[in-house]
Amino acid sequence: MPSPTALFSASEIRDIERAAQTTLPAGTLMQRAGEAAAELALELIQSAGDTANVLILAGPGNNGGDALEAAYRLAQGSLEVTIVLCADPARQPLNARQALLRAQSSAACFVDTDLRDDLFAEKWDLVIDGLFGIGLTRAIDSTVRPLVQAVNVLACPVLSLDVPSGLDADTGNIVGENGIAIRASHTITFIGNKPGLHTAHGKDYAGAVRVASLDIDEACFIPFHAELNDVRLFSSHLRLRMHNSHKGSYGDVTVIGGARGMGGAAILAARAAAKSGAGRVYAAFIDDAPTHDSLQPELMCRNAVDHDFASGTFVAGPGLGISSTARNILERALNAQVPLVLDADALNLIAADTKLQTLAARHASPLILTPHPLEAARLLGVSSATIQDDRLAAARQLARLFNATIVLKGSGTVIATPGDNAVINTTGNPALATAGTGDVLAGMCGALLAQGWPEREAAVGAAWLHGHAADVLVEQGIGPTGLTASELIPAIRASLNQLINKNAQHGRTL
Numbered sequence: 256m257p258s259p260t261a262l263f264s265a266s267e268i269r270d271i272e273r274a275a276q277t278t279l280p281a282g283t284l285m286q287r288a289g290e291a292a293a294e295l296a297l298e299l300i301q302s303a304g305d306t307a308n309v310l311i312l313a314g315p316g317n318n319g320g321d322a323l324e325a326a327y328r329l330a331q332g333s334l335e336v337t338i339v340l341c342a343d344p345a346r347q348p349l350n351a352r353q354a355l356l357r358a359q360s361s362a363a364c365f366v367d368t369d370l371r372d373d374l375f376a377e378k379w380d381l382v383i384d385g386l387f388g389i390g391l392t393r394a395i396d397s398t399v400r401p402l403v404q405a406v407n408v409l410a411c412p413v414l415s416l417d418v419p420s421g422l423d424a425d426t427g428n429i430v431g432e433n434g435i436a437i438r439a440s441h442t443i444t445f446i447g448n449k450p451g452l453h454t455a456h457g458k459d460y461a462g463a464v465r466v467a468s469l470d471i472d473e474a475c476f477i478p479f480h481a482e483l484n485d486v487r488l489f490s491s492h493l494r495l496r497m498h499n500s501h502k503g504s505y506g507d508v509t510v511i512g513g514a515r516g517m518g519g520a521a522i523l524a525a526r527a528a529a530k531s532g533a534g535r536v537y538a539a540f541i542d543d544a545p546t547h548d549s550l551q552p553e554l555m556c557r558n559a560v561d562h563d564f565a566s567g568t569f570v571a572g573p574g575l576g577i578s579s580t581a582r583n584i585l586e587r588a589l590n591a592q593v594p595l596v597l598d599a600d601a602l603n604l605i606a607a608d609t610k611l612q613t614l615a616a617r618h619a620s621p622l623i624l625t626p627h628p629l630e631a632a633r634l635l636g637v638s639s640a641t642i643q644d645d646r647l648a649a650a651r652q653l654a655r656l657f658n659a660t661i662v663l664k665g666s667g668t669v670i671a672t673p674g675d676n677a678v679i680n681t682t683g684n685p686a687l688a689t690a691g692t693g694d695v696l697a698g699m700c701g702a703l704l705a706q707g708w709p710e711r712e713a714a715v716g717a718a719w720l721h722g723h724a725a726d727v728l729v730e731q732g733i734g735p736t737g738l739t740a741s742e743l744i745p746a747i748r749a750s751l752n753q754l755i756n757k758n759a760q761h762g763r764t765l
């Protein structure tokens with residue numbers, strides 16, 4: 256078993272599969288996949304009793320073979336198993352053809368796809384989707400499309416095998432132009448976990464993901480290049496405070512931003528930095544600075560032009576604007592050899608200015624960039640659709656270009672650092688889709704850098720905590736609708752303290 260958080264591309268899965276097959280009798284992996292799928296199916300229909308009605312859709316390739324193996328097993332008991340075979344048996348791969356023969360020998364009932372209307376008038380307790388897996392190369396065509404549409408409006412659980420049919424396992428996008436995909440409530444994915452189940456459309460289409468490694472020998476697993484976020488990735492920095500410490504022990508953060516009309520963005524980032532543990536926080540405003548933040552008077556508010564850029568950690572961008580003053584202040588920050596987080600308009604200014612690009616790429620201290628897809632698109636000179644087409648590739652490309660840690664935000668935030676595995680964040684939800692939550696994330700990254708966390712751990716830890724705080728708030732009924740960025744900040748503080756306390760060894764600072 257590889258690490259439970261490892262993610263593999265479809266081509267890596269095929270390599271592992273090939274290595275495993277050399278030592279196993281033909282059809283073994285498919286039989287194991289069918290067995291694991293049948294096991295989960297039984298869990299999902301537990302409440303429906305022994306006579307539950309299960310509809311199984313089997314496609315033309317090995318994914319269909321997995322479905323037929325599952326059908327064969329489920330039909331051994333008292334369940335009503337109905338199979339729709341969307342394949343010409345003469346063209347099935349050998350193992351899938353064997354699986355068909357076994358399913359045909361069972362009590363499962365085969366129905367014709369033409370009987371679709373009757374089919375979907377039935378009440379199903381579970382649908383198993385084995386139409387297509389990682390072999391889908393083009394949009395699901397008109398023969399299967401109506402079946403997918405019909406499944407997607409059913410109220411029962413839908414279990415996809417390996418990947419929801421129609422979803423790209425590498426990118427989380429729908430395969431092909433005008434493609435369509437099954438929206439599953441559960442996905443059982445084989446051999447190893449896949450990035451496309453966790454980013455872009457992945458979470459919406461895959462539902463709850465379970466990995467069945469099919470008992471493949473550990474030696475067949477190749478090193479992985481992407482992984483799911485996990486507290487273990489940053490836990491060594493979740494340290495209790497030394498008693499003999501002072502504000503200088505936890506670093507200074509300066510947020511540069513807050514141009515006229517956008518002062519709130521800088522304040523949100525600064526408040527988030529303070530509540531994520533920075534020792535001192537400055538809010539350096541591009542235009543007129545307020546005397547203070549009356550809700551958070553600890554913040555030191557001042558005009559950016561008067562600020563000293565020689566030391567501390569900087570978060571440039573929240574509400575920065577794109578004025579020439581903003582540009583010149585940003586240049587000063589890029590020239591200073593200080594840890595730096597770049598967000599929002601700092602990224603837009605850099606995208607439009609080759610000198611700033613060079614300065615950013617040459618920045619010798621820790622550097623984190625936190626673009627959303629449109630900002631990433633501007634930095635790479637492409638459209639945001641191109642970024643979303645392959646979020647992992649885009650984040651990795653930006654990491655190489657700027658020799659920095661990139662946090663490509665959105666559903667399944669991707670964190671990429673040169674020379675290291677890309678990480679897909681697992682926490683967070685659409686409550687975060689509201690103005691200002693990105694400013695909060697940038698402030699958090701700054702605070703963790705200021706407390707001495709390395710850039711990758713700061714980015715990965717900030718993304719995890721930011722999402723976790725939103726998850727906790729939604730559980731409490733504060734969101735998803737109407738959660739505000741301000742409300743997120745105290746929840747982040749609570750999550751951070753909980754993690755630190757949980758991680759502390761018998762109250763000792765290690």
Ligand SMILES: NC(=O)C1=CN([C@@H]2O[C@H](COP(=O)(O)OP(=O)(O)OC[C@H]3O[C@@H](n4cnc5c(N)ncnc54)[C@H](OP(=O)(O)O)[C@@H]3O)[C@@H](O)[C@H]2O)[C@@H](O)CC1
Binds near residue numbers: 391393418
């Ligand atoms: N091998 C093993 O040991 C194991 C494999 N495993 C399982 O195998 C899955 C991969 O199987 P796979 O490679 O056969 O591909 P799969 O996803 O079934 O689809 C390919 C078929 O679809 C067809 N097709 C493609 N696009 C189409 C379209 N738009 N519309 C219509 N047809 C289209 C394509 O036809 P063609 O492109 O040749 O015309 C071909 O017939 C994997 O996800 C996992 O579930 C597990 O059992 C573990 C062990």
Ligand SMILES: Nc1ncnc2c1ncn2[C@@H]1O[C@H](COP(=O)(O)OP(=O)(O)O)[C@@H](O)[C@H]1O
Binds near residue numbers: 599666683687696721
């Ligand atoms: N659907 C979602 N699921 C998870 N996280 C999300 C979702 N939508 C937005 N977020 C998170 O919310 C934040 C939004 O940041 P951003 O778009 O920069 O907003 P703003 O600039 O208004 O602060 C990011 O951290 C992003 O990952």
Ligand SMILES: [K+]
Binds near residue numbers: 417
């Ligand atoms: K499938």
